[in-house]
Amino acid sequence: MNAQVKVPRISETEWEVMRAVWAGHPATAGEIIERLTAADPTWHPKTAKTLLARLVRKGALDYEAQGRRYVYEPLVSERQCVAAASESFLERVFGGSLKPMLAHFVESRRLSREEMDELRALLENGWSKGKRP
Template identity: 30%
Template sequence: MNTLKKLPDAEFEIMKVVWANEPPITTSMIMEALGKEKEWKPQTILTLMVRLVERGFLRTEKKGKERIYFPIVNQEEYLKFETVDFIDRFHGNSFTSLITTLFDGKKMKDSDLDELKKWLDERRDSY
């Protein structure tokens, strides 16, 4: 897959279940995980799975009467893509702007900042 594209929320919900389970995964497994919670019908899940295959996030194989699915894009790769895109679009590619927004919005605690400082110090020492 050359370039990732943002997933609609429903497809992202499917991918979270895929990533949380050992491949391969079946539509039955997705239905069990999300069907009741989201009140999705089996056809809705099948449609979402087909879209994920078309977008290059999943690969599918026929096994007997059932289709099985394997992730092509891993969770870390997608979350990195989403995070970089978010920081670029909403914060002008400024990490400082992101942290300021989180801290001023009371979404970060002092302990979070201490942890961030420790992480940055470790990264700086490794260069």
């Protein structure tokens, strides 16, 4: 396992498309475009199509002809992409140090008490990982 499929670099706009695909697949271009425009009406179908094609070329998506239209399927999982993007971000902006980054976020956004409690719970879970069945 852990085949390291080498997640392609996903650009800003491409992320939006990918998330539309991850939201439910397989999905036709039409469906994907619908989701995109639902979230942001300024999306132009042609633009979305271009992005889909690029993502296929990049190896982030695959498609299968279904009749005369394509159904798209992600080739990389959201988890993988999130991990890759996070790693890159962490490296670039915080020089790879996790703690300053977490500190920044915790400070920058006022968390609600609940959010903080949840986060704390996460932390508990973290260091006793594997312990809880």
